[in-house]
């Protein structure tokens with residue numbers, strides 16, 4: 001298996017009864033990346049994350065963590081992973097610090113790590129407050145500190161900003177950037193909102209109904225949202241013939257409509273004259289740029 005990936009799944013499938021929830025899913029999460037795992041509600045994100053954590057069983061040879069097959073190297077793989085799935089497992093009657101000490105005792109880790117983790121997630125001043133009194137954002141950050149205490153290389157965060165206010169969202173976002181940037185962690189973070197992870201993610205995987213619809217660098221996703229020229233004409237076949245002689249990149253064609261890649265205003269004028277001079281009636285010519293949120297909706301509504 002490719003060892004440049006922190007996570008690799010190969011044609012992964014998963015069913016709940018007769019419902020296939022994960023379909024032929026091949027994820028490739030590069031080491032050191034912040035991988036935004038995106039999809040609408042019910043797309044199969046949590047199920048996939050639970051499979052990656054071996055909380056749900058996959059078939060052998062489908063899931064690889066840092067190149068090791070998960071089922072046959074369960075302990076070694078899990079040691080490399082920290083996670084926050086659904087609600088963080090926090091004792092409300094203990095302080096943040098006590099929660100972390102408790103986890104250290106449980107895992108046999110030196111308690112010196114506690115102060116470091118509190119500082120990392122920005123909870124030093126709230127260390128002696130009961131966790132039950134924490135805000136939602138503070139609870140999430142404590143959850144991340146608990147996930148990080150054993151110093152895993154890979155962090156799986158399932159919708160960590162769910163229910164947080166804008167400040168809480170920014171705090172989690174900055175924490176992820178710091179963890180990947182300064183501490184070299186690989187982070188897989190799920191969300192149903194592209195906007196929430198757009199600024200943090202280096203890579204993106206988009207799923208819907210258990211199927212992977214897009215996977216790549218965030219820049220590649222941005223490229224898909226580059227502007228196009230839409231030309232409304234009386235005869236699209238004739239227009240296509242004429243435009244194809246110019247070397248223009250034809251993107252799509254429909255009855256009365258041709259879409260080509262936008263390369264500049266001058267070219268746009270040139271295409272217009274060329275069509276008119278060759279007997280094609282141009283009703284309208286304009287550019288259109290999809291913002292990422294629309295692109296995401298487009299991608300996820302196609303299947």
Ligand SMILES: Nc1ncnc2c1ncn2[C@@H]1O[C@H](COP(=O)(O)OP(=O)(O)OP(=O)(O)O)[C@@H](O)[C@H]1O
Nearest residue numbers: 016019021039040041042043044045046047048192
């Ligand atoms: N334990 C279960 N038993 C049966 N079906 C389940 C179970 N858990 C999840 N599902 C179904 O599997 C599908 C995927 O759910 P999953 O929670 O993985 O999606 P998700 O992308 O994480 O969605 P959300 O953003 O709402 O959490 C849904 O149709 C859900 O109803």
